[in-house]
Amino acid sequence: MGKNQEIxxxxxxxxxxxxxxxxxxxxxxxxxxxxxxxHSEGQPQxxxxxxxxxxxxxxxSRTSAYQLIHRADFPTLRIGKKxxxxxxxxxxxxxxxxxxxx
Numbered sequence: 269m270g271k272n273q274e275i276x277x278x279x280x281x282x283x284x285x286x287x288x289x290x291x292x293x294x295x296x297x298x299x300x301x302x303x304x305x306x307h308s309e310g311q312p313q314x315x316x317x318x319x320x321x322x323x324x325x326x327x328x329s330r331t332s333a334y335q336l337i338h339r340a341d342f343p344t345l346r347i348g349k350k351x352x353x354x355x356x357x358x359x360x361x362x363x364x365x366x367x368x369x370x
Contacts, residue, residue, distance in 0.1 A: 316345060316352035325358075 317325060323333040337344050343357035 314355065316354055317358065318353075319351060322353050322358070 314321070319330060319333050319337065322328075322336070323330045326333070328336075336342050337351055337353070341361070343354055343361055345352045345354055
């Protein structure tokens with residue numbers, strides 16, 4: 269098995285664990301269940317963004333992206349030292365702030 273296949277296998281395992289945890293949370297707190305929807309082109313869409321992805325998506329600098337993730341109202345997911353931004357929550361955050369300031 270190649271290195272990329274090993275990484276993909278590990279990521280799939282982590283995704284299953286996250287879904288299991290989300291299901292358990294939903295049962296306990298009536299929270300929404302996280303789903304992984306396929307991208308319109310048949311490729312799975314990334315459900316989370318890295319800092320670099322965030323900067324690219326918003327056409328801002330990495331410094332601005334880091335400033336955003338340190339805001340108390342900005343949605344982030346921390347796994348160890350890794351900081352991820354859930355795409356769905358990012359879109360909701362943008363829509364909420366656009367309504368306030370646009």
